Amino acid sequence: MRTPAQxxxxxxxxxxxxxxxxxxxxxxxxxxxxxxxxxxxTWIAASYYAMVGGIIGALAxxxxxxxxxxSLEAPIKSTAIRHMALNLTVVGxxxxxxxxxxxxxxxxxxxxxxxxxxxxxxxxxxxxxxxxVYEAGVAVHAGESGETSRVRGWQASPAQTWTGGRSGSxxxxxxxxxxxxxxxxxxPSANMSGSQESSRxx
Numbered sequence: 001m002r003t004p005a006q007x008x009x010x011x012x013x014x015x016x017x018x019x020x021x022x023x024x025x026x027x028x029x030x031x032x033x034x035x036x037x038x039x040x041x042t043w044i045a046a047s048y049y050a051m052v053g054g055i056i057g058a059l060a061x062x063x064x065x066x067x068x069x070x071s072l073e074a075p076i077k078s079t080a081i082r083h084m085a086l087n088l089t090v091v092g093x094x095x096x097x098x099x100x101x102x103x104x105x106x107x108x109x110x111x112x113x114x115x116x117x118x119x120x121x122x123x124x125x126x127x128x129x130x131x132x133v134y135e136a137g138v139a140v141h142a143g144e145s146g147e148t149s150r151v152r153g154w155q156a157s158p159a160q161t162w163t164g165g166r167s168g169s170x171x172x173x174x175x176x177x178x179x180x181x182x183x184x185x186x187x188p189s190a191n192m193s194g195s196q197e198s199s200r201x202x
Contacts, residue, residue, distance in 0.1 A: 005063075005067040012064035016060055016061035019054070019058075019060070020054040020055070021054075021126075023051070023054035024050070024094065025119070026046075026047075026050045027050040028115050028116070030046045031111070031115060035108075048101050048102070051094055051098050051101070054094060059091070062088075068138070069084060079131060079132055083132065086124055086128070087122075090118045093114055094118055
């Protein structure tokens with residue numbers, strides 16, 4: 001199921017979402033380190049800038065994601081809408097979190113709690129994104145044979161394989177099945193041949 005937002009056949013949205021995910025996880029890690037550090041100011045500053053960078057990266061990834069969403073059809077489109085809604089909620093939480101940190105009027109526990117909630121929602125959003133790709137075949141190019149299979153009400157396109165639609169083991173099994181029985185059997189050893197000849201002489 002091809003999606004329109006792509007470069008040289010590669011979808012853009014999955015490439016860009018790694019930026020905010022990595023930065024937000026790094027931000028959370030900095031917060032946890034700051035709680036045990038003797039100089040927490042450095043880690044708190046790193047967490048803040050990583051958080052802001054993640055917000056910018058998420059907004060950049062949202063545009064091709066929206067383009068892909070508009071090209072989808074029901075029922076998988078409803079999953080994509082939930083995925084988008086969760087992502088926007090996460091971005092909103094981080095925007096509030098960054099603003100509170102910039103103001104410096106709240107405790108570190110509150111901002112840390114907002115980060116934990118946002119990461120939890122991000123996991124759910126990632127699960128929905130994986131469902132679209134691995135179950136519905138969104139942004140996965142169909143094989144040349146055009147084979148499709150139904151998965152929970154929508155057409156799922158199998159990923160193109162390198163061996164013409166069959167794995168190496170399947171091709172080997174098919175080759176063995178079509179080979180004449182004389183070729184596949186083992187030749188009798190010299191000892192077996194000698195024993196057979198002696199039995200005939202008797």
